[in-house]
Amino acid sequence: MLVLxxxxxxxxxxxxxxTWPERHRVQLRCMWRLCPDFRESIEAGAALAASRTAQEAAQSPPKGMDDEDDR
Structure with a gap:
């Protein structure tokens, strides 16, 4: 997958x-250090990604709580 x-x-x-949270968060920290002109947008992007991850986690049912367990 290509992401510009x-x-x-x-x-x-x-x-x-x-697209690949475990790897890209590490790379994001490196870019934050190497690209000081873009720190504000990098921080905002990281916060947005964290917010979306939290929203997805809140919408999915807890493990072991799916409908099949009620049978």
Missing amino acids: LDLKSPESIAAWVL
Whole structure:
């Protein structure tokens, strides 16, 4: 999957992070250090990705609480 990354766009950064969260969060920290001009958008993108991850977790049922257990 190819994702174009626009360091000026928090939305673009969040989409990129969510394609492979474990690896891209590490890379995001490196970019934050190496690209001081884009720190605000990098921080906003990381916060947006974290917010989306939390929303997805809140919408999914807890493990062991699906309908099949009620049978």
